[in-house]
Amino acid sequence: MSNQIKSILKTHTKNIERNKEITLRKNLNADALFHTMRNGFANIKDDRPGNVEHCLTDALMSGFAMFSLKDPSLLAFDDRRSAGSHNLMSIYGMRSIPSDTSMREILDIVDPNDLRPLFKDAFRPLQRGKALEQMVFMDDCYLLNLDGTGYFSSKKLHSDACMKKVSSKTGEITYYLQTVGAAIVHPDHKVVIPLCPEMITKQDGATKNDCERNAVKRLLKKFRQDHPHLKVIANEDALSSNAPHIADLEEHGFHYILGVKEGDHKFLFQFVDQAVENGEVIELTIADEKNDDITHAFRVVYNVPLNKSNQDLLVTFVEYWEHNAKTNKVQRFSWITDLDITEENVYRFMRGARARWKIENETFNTLKNQGYHFGHNYGLGKKHLSEIFVLLMMLAFLIDQIMQLCCPLFNAAWKKWKTKRSFWEKVRSKFHDFYIENMEDLYRSLLEHKQVQLPK
Numbered sequence: 001m002s003n004q005i006k007s008i009l010k011t012h013t014k015n016i017e018r019n020k021e022i023t024l025r026k027n028l029n030a031d032a033l034f035h036t037m038r039n040g041f042a043n044i045k046d047d048r049p050g051n052v053e054h055c056l057t058d059a060l061m062s063g064f065a066m067f068s069l070k071d072p073s074l075l076a077f078d079d080r081r082s083a084g085s086h087n088l089m090s091i092y093g094m095r096s097i098p099s100d101t102s103m104r105e106i107l108d109i110v111d112p113n114d115l116r117p118l119f120k121d122a123f124r125p126l127q128r129g130k131a132l133e134q135m136v137f138m139d140d141c142y143l144l145n146l147d148g149t150g151y152f153s154s155k156k157l158h159s160d161a162c163m164k165k166v167s168s169k170t171g172e173i174t175y176y177l178q179t180v181g182a183a184i185v186h187p188d189h190k191v192v193i194p195l196c197p198e199m200i201t202k203q204d205g206a207t208k209n210d211c212e213r214n215a216v217k218r219l220l221k222k223f224r225q226d227h228p229h230l231k232v233i234a235n236e237d238a239l240s241s242n243a244p245h246i247a248d249l250e251e252h253g254f255h256y257i258l259g260v261k262e263g264d265h266k267f268l269f270q271f272v273d274q275a276v277e278n279g280e281v282i283e284l285t286i287a288d289e290k291n292d293d294i295t296h297a298f299r300v301v302y303n304v305p306l307n308k309s310n311q312d313l314l315v316t317f318v319e320y321w322e323h324n325a326k327t328n329k330v331q332r333f334s335w336i337t338d339l340d341i342t343e344e345n346v347y348r349f350m351r352g353a354r355a356r357w358k359i360e361n362e363t364f365n366t367l368k369n370q371g372y373h374f375g376h377n378y379g380l381g382k383k384h385l386s387e388i389f390v391l392l393m394m395l396a397f398l399i400d401q402i403m404q405l406c407c408p409l410f411n412a413a414w415k416k417w418k419t420k421r422s423f424w425e426k427v428r429s430k431f432h433d434f435y436i437e438n439m440e441d442l443y444r445s446l447l448e449h450k451q452v453q454l455p456k
Contacts, residue, residue, distance in 0.1 A: 067396035070371035108381035
């Protein structure tokens, strides 16, 4: 036996031993969470009359599996169904797998509200296992980023749920769908924990378009119903810095960090300028711990009226500059908040406030550009199909993020294959080439596998 082959066998043996040392948490592993999803789907009533070929649970689980495996289309998943149904049944617990046409027909009539409890079902083990505690930001609160995004637009295709925009010049109609996303984030963690989104769609019986403002209002109410005791800080952009929205946040027990812009809040900034002249501000400068070229400067003003019409609504104003002496570049940000900001915590506050981009980058961009195909039209249907697909996609994303936060086996397999793209390619390859009983076996096989160039 050659030395190269001996080396390969030795490395393989070490991989097997390391693999055996990785243990899984009982309720925070892929197989347990897939089982949770299936149980949740089974609790949704199937109102179709008579005998049906595919039960609702299997149709929902098929949609979830499509996003879990990062298949780019229903057609690609349909090919998987034909070529490798055993693994879908063993891992995802399906008894039968509907075709793409059947899946669309079945899912179109599902009430989107029936899927909301599954987000809580997946969230609960995080809390009970105390895995969520590492995401606490400040004042024992979690940082909850909120933002809207579009996921469908067409000048031809549309459904009753689509909103429409009419060109003032040509009269041409554009049909579109949007959603408000919510995710728990932390400035020190790349992981985000997405919660149930709220769709911005034409509401039943409505003649006017829905809007992000109304969708956020619905989201806040539903969030508090789902999580009555969870302490959170809403982190939003400058469009949210208005009195009605702040009243909604306070009604539902949210703290808040809201961006403000001088052009939109002239009265507020004039008040701050006057406070500066009167010496009624806290100003401090902090050197960056990692980069000697960067300096952080802060200005904090307490009891600032939000605007001229709401002078009784007092907020804390925080202004921040980041100066890079090497490039002479200055970045400036301003926020209002109801948090108690001090010289001791203002730097941490800033890092959380600037983490607002995570809802766009780590959530929406990941969903659109890293395998989930958010924005691909899986079908509008006649009732709720597009919304159901978005919710199933978000559930798959939630499970993946929980794995990234809590599962050492998932992270070891991901690390071995360097990138998420390579990792998911290997997962799909295993599905295609082998019979597999559960995700644990699949992840462990990815750890033990090593591609080598054998001698000729």
